[in-house]
Amino acid sequence: MSTEDPRELVGTTPAPEERAMETALRPKSLDDFVGQQTVRRQLSLVLESSKLRERAADHMLLSGPPGLGKTTLAMIIAAEMSAPLRLTSGPAIQHAGDLAAILSSLAEGEVLFIDEIHRMSRPAEEMLYMAMEDFRVDIVVGKGAGATSIPLELPEFTLVGATTRAGLLPGPLRDRFGFTGHLEFYAPEELERVLRRSAQLLEMRVTDAGFEEIASRSRGTPRITNRLLRRVRDWALVHGVAEIDRRAAGAALDTYEVDPRGLDRLDRAVLQALCTTFRGGPVGLSTLAVIVGEETETVETVAEPYLVREGLLARTPRGRIATDAAFAHLGLPRPETQEGLPGT
Structure with missing residues (x-):
């Protein structure tokens, strides 16, 4: 059986060994892409217009939480335009020269995908302004008074930027x-459609109730739902289960400590500390991190967003507070002296 850390099952960053499997499960066209109806419809119009004009499509920015399909959409955009795709990331572009090297090697109509574009360096961002608007960059040769600016014309290209924090973009x-x-x-029914497609590609037999059980524990994220499906497949193979029903799917995910609401070990540790040690709060983030044995950043970026979205935890000026829903989920009574927020 897999020895994967249960916390990684509901994380949104893919492990290196999982990237090949994720690539195999990615949809290859907008028709195969599940969910995001509004974005798909708008993208279809933009791409169809560019084909009719026989020009490179406008630059596109895709934002949203990790694991929802931004990279997949970039690949689909390139495929729909019958154009080559160049992939890079914001952290990899720390100098203007890094960006100039990428831009100068682009072909006519090529799609350049920059993941986490908000993490680019400021000099590279400023060079990108001119490249996006005028398809030109100025290369500075030399230093000081002897420096010379050499204009470099670029072929028309389409930039697709992806960010999980659109507010940080200048x-x-x-x-x-x-x-x-x-x-x-994603809604649970959309995740079930993702699961049906992936199960077919993986040659798995899963009942409707089995799909529903996996989708309900997937945090609304396709990357997580595909990861859970693969772990359920592992469990079924080891236990000799030919068809995965609700009970089998639940037993498999219980083994990996993913509960019926999609909470993992870290999520429950945070709620347990809030509800028992601190009687529902409020408590500071750093204190909470010490109690659960994790870094402050891990608690803030990995556990908190989902707990807040599910109405199990609230952020207040005085600290973190457990809601009524958190006590109910853990099966604990709320202390009468605790002044928290009502559950949702």
Whole structure:
């Protein structure tokens, strides 16, 4: 059986060994892409227009939480335009020279995908302004008084930027994108459609109730739902289960400590500490992190967003507070002296 850390099952960052499997499960066209109806419809219009004009499509910015399909959509955009795709990331572009090297090697109509574009360095961002607007960059040769600026013309290309924190993008960069799409978390029925497609590709037999059980524990995120499906497959193979029903799917995910609401070990540890040690709060983030044995950043970026979205935890000026729903989920009575927020 897999020895994967249970916490990684509901994380949104894929492990290196999982990337090949994720690639195999990615949809290859907009028709195969599940969910995000508004963004898909808008993208279809933009791409169809570019084909009719026989020009590169406008630059596009895709924003939203991790694991919802931003990279997949970039690949689909390139495929729909019958154009090559160049992939890079914001953290990899720390100098203007890094960006100049990428831009100068692009072919006519090529799609350049920059993941986590908000993490680019400021000099690279400023070079990107001119490249996006005028398809030109100025290369500075030399230093000091003897420095010379050499203009370099670029072929028309389409930039697709992806970000999980659109608010960190500077206004001048954000304004240069002709299309902006925000991806939302998936509804359970949409995740079930993702699961059916993936199960078919993996040659798995799963009942309707089995799909429903996996989808309900997937945090509204396709990347997580595909990861859980693969772990259920592992459990079924080891236990000799030919068809996965609700009971089998639940038993498999219980083994990996993913509960019926999609909470993992860290999520429950945070809620347990809030509800028992601190009687529901309020409590500071750093204190909470010490109690659960994790880094402050891990609690804030991994556990808190989902707990807040599910109405199990609230952030207040005085600290973190457990809601009525958190006590109910853990099967604990709320202390009468605790002044918290009502559950949702």
